[in-house]
Amino acid sequence: MNIVVGVCGGIAAYKTAHLVRLFKKTGHDVRVVMTDSAQQFVTSMTFQALSGNEVATDLWDEQQEAAMGHISLAKWADWIVIAPATANTLSKIAQGIGDNLLTTTVLASDARLALLPAMNQQMWASSAVQANVAELVQRDVVMIGPDSGEQACGDVGAGRMVEPEQALKELGEIWHQSWSGKLVLITAGPTLEDIDPVRFIGNRSSGKMGYALAEQAARQGAEVILVSGPVALKLNHPNTDLIHVRSAQQMMDAVQAQLESNEFDVFIGAAAVADYTPIQVSEQKIKKSEHVSDEMVIQLKKNPDIIAGVAAHVNRPQCVLGFAAETQDVVGYAQSKLARKNLDWIAANDVSQSEIGFDSNENAITLIGKDSTHTIKQASKTHVAKELLEIILKDLEGSIHE
Numbered sequence: 001m002n003i004v005v006g007v008c009g010g011i012a013a014y015k016t017a018h019l020v021r022l023f024k025k026t027g028h029d030v031r032v033v034m035t036d037s038a039q040q041f042v043t044s045m046t047f048q049a050l051s052g053n054e055v056a057t058d059l060w061d062e063q064q065e066a067a068m069g070h071i072s073l074a075k076w077a078d079w080i081v082i083a084p085a086t087a088n089t090l091s092k093i094a095q096g097i098g099d100n101l102l103t104t105t106v107l108a109s110d111a112r113l114a115l116l117p118a119m120n121q122q123m124w125a126s127s128a129v130q131a132n133v134a135e136l137v138q139r140d141v142v143m144i145g146p147d148s149g150e151q152a153c154g155d156v157g158a159g160r161m162v163e164p165e166q167a168l169k170e171l172g173e174i175w176h177q178s179w180s181g182k183l184v185l186i187t188a189g190p191t192l193e194d195i196d197p198v199r200f201i202g203n204r205s206s207g208k209m210g211y212a213l214a215e216q217a218a219r220q221g222a223e224v225i226l227v228s229g230p231v232a233l234k235l236n237h238p239n240t241d242l243i244h245v246r247s248a249q250q251m252m253d254a255v256q257a258q259l260e261s262n263e264f265d266v267f268i269g270a271a272a273v274a275d276y277t278p279i280q281v282s283e284q285k286i287k288k289s290e291h292v293s294d295e296m297v298i299q300l301k302k303n304p305d306i307i308a309g310v311a312a313h314v315n316r317p318q319c320v321l322g323f324a325a326e327t328q329d330v331v332g333y334a335q336s337k338l339a340r341k342n343l344d345w346i347a348a349n350d351v352s353q354s355e356i357g358f359d360s361n362e363n364a365i366t367l368i369g370k371d372s373t374h375t376i377k378q379a380s381k382t383h384v385a386k387e388l389l390e391i392i393l394k395d396l397e398g399s400i401h402e
């Protein structure tokens with residue numbers, strides 16, 4: 001896992017050195033970002049030696065930004081762990097303030113965030129800090145600690161940073177629940193069915209939903225193979241393999257070849273596969289002048305059903321999930337596809353709304369299973385992917401609740 005460790009200015013910063021050591025010992029890749037005040041307590045040299053990577057300290061340092069700028073750092077991270085998290089940094093993050101390298105990295109990242117608060121007990125108890133903590137928890141930020149006890153200032157109460165071993169244990173429990181060890185096959189994007197060398201039948205799928213699923217599953221530890229139709233997206237995660245295809249037949253062939261050589265836990269069909277393809281593909285560009293009539297007929301034949309082929313395969317993954325793009329009776333049509341294609345889940349997608357579904361950044365789905373139905377409200381495709389994967393994971397582990 002790629003972990004950005006953010007260090008703020010507090011006496012507990014010395015404990016963070018040990019936390020970095022523990023992360024490295026347990027096989028994680030660590031990059032450290034220090035605030036100015038953190039450097040008053042521990043030198044960047046300590047963290048450089050322990051993490052094996054240069055430490056980032058300054059948003060305005062040309063060399064540091066050229067090496068691994070805060071945006072690449074934000075994208076690189078699977079998790080951002082801030083330890084110690086001072087009242088100041090915690091509150092800035094809750095309020096969306098980005099005024100230094102650490103807070104801008106947090107703002108620019110969709111990595112999961114964990115905070116290990118450390119501050120005076122009265123500060124921790126203050127209504128302002130508690131309101132910010134509540135806001136962060138609501139946003140799914142993981143809070144570890146603080147511990148209670150004697151503080152560096154002599155006060156006694158809650159506000160001590162938890163011990164590194166305890167933090168690693170709590171984070172390990174969260175990471176363990178994730179997709180690590182699972183192999184996932186996903187289709188994404190449109191398929192393009194050629195008519196002649198310059199024309200094709202296509203659709204408006206951008207691939208964003210399928211790519212978000214691939215990226216989120218990989219971020220949570222899964223090995224992901226993504227078979228993608230032509231889209232303008234990049235997939236940036238070491239746990240992913242990307243196979244480019246153009247037509248439905250090519251997508252079918254690629255998926256079948258994968259099923260022959262790998263044992264997948266999950267298949268997700270997010271691709272908008274063309275149902276029909278031209279019977280004949282002209283080798284030369286079809287000329288208007290060749291047609292005397294004002295009408296032109298292109299004869300089509302049915303494409304193979306890729307997901308039905310996955311569900312019927314001898315190497316059928318434990319979970320096969322399809323998407324159903326519908327413009328009317330969305331849930332009804334989705335339910336009939338679930339049964340007809342022998343799927344475990346279907347994500348009913350109301351594509352009659354322009355702000356969700358095809359080519360938009362957001363989506364909203366009704367996830368229908370054989371025994372339960374879940375509504376995932378309108379949100380970014382990244383967020384929808386996270387929620388969907390959470391439900392599927394519970395299903396795989398046999399702990400699903402409606």
Ligand code: PMT
Nearest residue numbers: 205206207208209269272273305306307322323325358359
């Ligand atoms: O790519 P985006 O712009 O982000 O948009 C996302 C999306 C709207 C494309 C996506 O969320 C979605 O709904 N994908 C499925 C679209 C679709 O074509 O649905 P369908 O009802 O035609 O097909 C049902 C299921 O069967 C799908 O899982 C599809 O991948 C699969 N299928 C369909 C036909 C076929 N020949 N083979 C298939 O595997």
